[in-house]
Amino acid sequence: MKYCIECGTRLKEKYLEDEGMIPYCETCGDFRFPVFSTAVSMIVLSPERDRILLIQQYGTGNNVLVAGYINCGENAEAAVIREVAEETGLNVTSLQYNKSEYFKKSNTLMLNYTCIADSNSLDRINTKEVDKAQWFSIKDAPEKIMQNSLAQRFLLNYLNNTGRGEQYQK
């Protein structure tokens, strides 16, 4: 961040106790900490926990995890439940946090969760936001998901950490 988000003045570094050198706006007289978005990414498991939901969006034909931005004032767990419901019509429970990764392309910190769907039905998919949604077996999902993507890294991390994906250790 080179310029103040409030007034546009070029930022200088200034020492802040316990923090070190932090970008500082001399016009506002205030420190400017990094600004970025926060989003959630979901490994949605079937009620039997034997299949994983992957979706395609924006005409790309790539299978990815359900994901979405966290609203200002909303906690991450509420965003998980809301985004899955909005995009797929599924209700999810048993949320578990997995890991996070910063996604530079959209200046977004992605928080990955696992959750369990209450139904296998994909009849209530939001066709405005989702081109296609499909359940894949635990075995097939790592091969069907977009390769070398953040979604794939999250999925492999989950499978390896839960002992469900030993064959995918690299």
Ligand SMILES: [Zn+2]
């Ligand atoms: Zn300023």
